Amino acid sequence: MIQKPLKPFEIDPKAFILMVESFIKSYPQHSLELKEIAEKGELELDKLDYFSEKGINFNENxxxxxxxxxxxxxxxxxxxxxxxxxxxxxxxxxxxxxxxxxxxxxxxxxxxxxxxxxxxxxxxxxxxxxxxxxxxxxxxxxxxxxxxxxxxxxxxxxxxxxxxxxxxxxxxxxxxxxxxxxxxxxxxxxxxxxxxxxxxxxxxxxxxxxxxxxxxxxxxxxxxxxxxxxxxxxxxxxxx
Incomplete structure (x- = not known):
């Protein structure tokens, strides 16, 4: 059976952040993993800044x-x-x-x-x-x-x-x-x-x-x- 790709979903960012804060209080051992995710997010933001310029693209990073x-x-x-x-x-x-x-x-x-x-x-x-x-x-x-x-x-x-x-x-x-x-x-x-x-x-x-x-x-x-x-x-x- 071929698994269908996940569809993008909408979520309230503020509610999600509150959920993450609650999660990290309960499971602080996962803080480094969340930090890595946040750093990847910063790179994606940087890409968006560069993508606004014509003549530059990215293959992953x-x-x-x-x-x-x-x-x-x-x-x-x-x-x-x-x-x-x-x-x-x-x-x-x-x-x-x-x-x-x-x-x-x-x-x-x-x-x-x-x-x-x-x-x-x-x-x-x-x-x-x-x-x-x-x-x-x-x-x-x-x-x-x-x-x-x-x-x-x-x-x-x-x-x-x-x-x-x-x-x-x-x-x-x-x-x-x-x-x-x-x-x-x-x-x-x-x-x-x-x-x-x-x-x-x-x-x-x-x-x-x-x-x-x-x-x-x-x-x-x-x-x-x-x-x-x-x-x-x-x-x-x-x-x-």
Whole structure:
């Protein structure tokens, strides 16, 4: 015999809460189970908040972004809040418009160098991208490598201040990069990594992904900015 699915039923929420309160007084040993149910309910509420945005869905608790704009918009709003509360100092990515790209960029200081947050194949990362767009530089690849080598002179000092940095000269490509993986998570099935979950996105979680991105971006900028300001671009140009 096939059992029919249970139909949704209506109940007076206040009466139900009173029943739960009475239940827990009689059976306090089940309080942890009720707490787990309540936490699941909070996650469902968070999903409803996110579902109001087009371009994002959930497979149970796993996120699926069809449009990266929604992710970057949420992050940029959070960074502004954190900056206002002084939990971060530099607000590296303020005044940036979110887009459907897998990264957001902010060019600061020395020419040809950008800070970027990237949803990549290795996870969500903060990156220093060295890629010149200058039309007056004929050998752009060499120029980028010379800048990378100049920064790398400070590798030991930078590694001591920020562990697990990846130094990627990329000799076969035009650009070079230095990055730190904030979280080994994917935003959809295009990347073969564990999927970001609603629990990791909710702001009630003190260890949520947006806080991690803001704090690590701030720290990354703080250690690299003094180094980049010391680079003599004119001196590097003479080596071309």
């Amino acid at each position: 796993n996120v699926d972004y069809a449009d990266y704009t929604v992710f970057w918009k949420k992050y940029l709003e959070i960074e502004d809040i954190l900056y206002g509360n002084h939990l971060i100092k530099n607000s590296v990515f303020e005044s940036i418009k979110p887009s459907n790209n897998n990264a957001i960029f902010k060019t600061l200081g020395v020419q040809n160098i950008s800070y970027s947050l990237v949803a990549s194949k290795v996870g969500i990362k903060i990156e220093l991208l060295i890629k010149t767009l200058r039309s007056d530089i004929k050998d752009k690849k060499l120029f980028n490598k010379l800048i990378f080598d100049e920064i790398k002179k400070n590798q030991r000092e930078l590694n001591n201040k920020f562990r697990n940095l990846v130094w990627d000269r990329l000799d076969n490509r035009m650009y070079s990069r230095i990055y730190f993986i904030i979280e080994k998570r994917s935003l959809n099935n295009k990347v073969n990594l564990p999927r970001l979950t609603i629990g990791e996105m909710t702001l009630k979680n003190k260890n949520n992904i947006y806080d991690k991105m803001s704090i690590n971006s701030d720290k990354f900028f703080k250690i690299f900015d003094p180094v980049l300001k010391k680079i003599d671009i004119k001196k590097i140009e003479k080596k071309l």
